[in-house]
Amino acid sequence: MDQTKIRNIAIIAHVDHGKTTLVDQLFKQSGMFRQNQVVEERLMDSMDLEKERGITISSKNGSFHYRDHLVNIIDTPGHADFGGQVERVLQMADGALLLVDAAEGPMPQTYFVLKKALAAKLPIIVVVNKIDKPAARPDWAVDEVFDLFVKLDAPDDLLDFPICYASAKNGFATLDYNETSENMIPLMDFIIDKIPHPQGDPTASLQLLVSSISYSSYLGRLGIGKITSGTLNINDQIVVMRENEAPVPARITNLYHFVGNKKEDIQSASIGQIVAVAGMDTITVGMTYTDAQNPMPLRAVELDPPTISMTFTANDSPFHGQEGKFVTSRQLRERLHREILSDVALVVEDLQDAQGYKVSGRGELHLSILIEKMRREGYEFQVTRPQVIFKTINGQRQEPYEELTIDVDEEFSGNVISNLGNRKGILLEMNTNNGLTRLKYKIPTRGLLGFRGELMTETKGTGVMNYIFAEYGDYVGPMKNRKRGTLVSAEQCKATAYALSSLQDRGKFFIKPGDNVYEGQILGEHCRDNDLAVNPGKGKKLTNVRAAGSDDAAVVEPPTIMELDRCISFINDDEMIEITPESIRLRKILLKENERRRAKKMA
Incomplete structure (x- = not known):
């Protein structure tokens, strides 16, 4: 395929700012479906957990055709706990759509994903979404995004970013938020005109860095990535390798590209195409498909380290083995090691002094999603309380800190500030607007353990919290979060x-x-x-004696x-x-x- 007719874009944003809904509209309005075809909502959310929680957990690939161009879309998670997914899939993109809620503006995860996109030198289109909200303030949102670009030392050419306004829910995009539109054409035109086509030499040695893993019950593991050099054909004899490692021979048995949210067979692929490749059962994220005669592995992206860990052990309670299908320590180990093949932000280590496994991830949500997936698959096991991962730097004990943003009604802000003070939080910023208070804190990760439930209680269910890893800092001493036995x-x-x-x-x-x-x-x-x-x-x-009452x-x-x-x-x-398929x-x-x-x- 002509590489000048390809556009590879990543959709990046904070959680719940409308990424998946926007992708739905782009698919529908590109003419991908018949007029009378029934199309489900949130097409890119394939996991039951994603549909239940309304969040994207793992990145997805899709595509649509517009103006004789093929637009490959990479839908990324919006929650900071799944940031490892964002970091690696940005390698497949040649540009990004940064979605920002017109009422909320940039949030902590916006900072994180934008930082990663700028590090990859991706041109960015800013999409101010949800302009139909009564509280929408598009000009303010754009100013905040510009300030964020400056704060992240964006190069001058990226500071003049193109801006599009949209309401993904209502299916329209416009270049002037005072005017409504009937479709997403202004945004689709922006994608074709503002995002560059993929670069590379189709006659050079093959290079395809695996950025994601998919599974097929017939073909086993599929490596997904963008071809950055050369071409790839069915039955090609190639090698798979990492940087500084020996090459492993492989043969391409099947090749797929993405049409809509599904995969379709193809015989060959070239520069810029995002494809799924079968033929190597041991393929993992970070490996490179390359020529056998002239192997040239690509460097995998370095991920931020995990900040929290839990211990997983086989269930040894008096009720063990009654409800689960997979109950042994060996089965638990196999399942955890299978997970790290696709989730590179997860680390699994065998415990040295006891039976069990230390599983480290980005946050409570990251690990709880893994636990819930395993539970639904029939696994029975036990987990301990999350522990933060300490480091020793220059002889000093250091612990991870988070940047926490909380939106609460003004009447509840006093209780929240008091609670966070007890958890060693440092107030950085406090703004009140229309009865809503936004608090920004720097707080040890330990201080956030168990805080979400207390926030819901203190704010009668109306508080919203978002956090993102900030840095390692000084250890603040012992901390007791739970007040009751x-x-x-x-x-x-x-x-x-x-x-x-x-x-x-x-x-x-x-x-x-x-x-x-x-x-x-x-x-x-x-x-x-x-x-x-x-x-x-x-x-x-x-007794046989009856009495009143x-x-x-x-x-x-x-x-x-x-x-x-x-x-x-x-x-x-x-x-x-104690986790079983039927009980917690x-x-x-x-x-x-x-x-x-x-x-x-x-x-």
């Missing part, structure tokens, strides 16, 4: 309404009558700061529903989460009360 089962039994009803004044329960529990399982949150062992299976003593039914309040994210935020260092239980690491007391004395 737990209610722990003293024996294995079936919970009764009579017992739970009589214990309700001791705290909030996570279980309901009829649930099976075991000794050492966490049943709820204590109203005080210590742990309390209770008997949830206690039954009512039956003795037959009143036990009234039990509905339990607090503990979802996975909430469990990860809740647990302490001496607690674990909280437990103490030491199940017996006398063992816990002994460990506390020795601590």
Whole structure:
């Protein structure tokens, strides 16, 4: 294909600023679908978790034709925890669309993705989205974006960025936000006219850096990337290698390009095309497909290091093996090592002093998505509380810090500031506009563990928080985030309404009558700061003497529903989460009360 007729663009933005919706509209208005064809929303969100949460978790490839050009689109995640996906897929792009919400302006993740795009020297089109919002302020959003470019030391030629205004939800784009439009043509014209075509020599040695991995039940692992040099044909004998490593021979068995959000067979591909290649079962992100006669591997992008870790172990609770399909330590290890082949921001290490695996990632959400995926696949295992990854720099202990942005109603800002002060947060900026307060903090990553749930409680569910890794800084000392203890089962039994009803004044329960529990399982949150062992299976003593009021039914309040994210935020260092396909239980690491007391004395 003529490389001058190809445009490769990445869609980058903060979470929930409309990337996937914009891609839907570009696909629909390019004439890709029949007029009477039923098209689902959020075409590029292929995972169930993405559709349930309304966020993009893994990057996707798609394409459409416009004005005799092929436009390849790379939809990237918007959450900072999945920044590793953004860093590596930007290598496939020759330009980027930076989406900014017209009301919110640039957010922490906007800073992160723009920094990566500028480091790759990509020309950028700024799209101010959601101009149909009542609170939209497009001029202010553009000024904020310009300030962000300057803050990131963007070269002068990129400071004069083209601007397009859009409402992806309503399907239109315009060059003047005071005028509405009927379609996305102004933006599609911008893409063709402002984004350069891919550069490279089609007669040189083949070079294709694998930036993403896909799976096929028939063909195994597929390496996805952009051809930056040479051509690629079916049945070519090539080599696969990393920089400074020995080449491994391979043969191209199948070749695909992207049409819409699907893959189609092709016989050959050349400069600038983004393709999926089959023929190498051990292919991983960062490898290069190159000529066997003249191998020239490309350098893989260096990723930011993980900042948080959890320990994964096989389930050893009294209920182990009852609900899961994959329950052994070996199966757990295989699954974790399979994940790091496609998620390069994840690190898995075997524990030296115990059975289990240390899994490190970018944040709580990054690891919770992995846990949820494994749970749905039938895995049964346990995880510990997230721990931040410390470093020693110049003999000083250092810990990771995050840049935190919070939007809350003005009436709740005092409580939030007080809470963050206790978590060692440093207030950088505070702005109030129309009753809404925006707080910017620099805070240790440890201070954010468990904070999201407290923010929702303090702001009655209206607070919005976003954070991004800032830097490593000085260790700020011990920090206690959870203020209350737990209610722990003293024996294995079936919970009764009579017992739970009589214990309700001791705290909030996570279980309901009829649930099976075991000794050492966490049943709820204590109203005080210590742990309390209770008997949830206690039954009512039956006699043949009847008295007024003795037959009143036990009234039990509905339990607090503990979802996975909430469990990860809740647990302490001496607690674990038991994950099965059907249940999520909280437990103490030491199940017996006398063992816990002994460990506390020795601590």
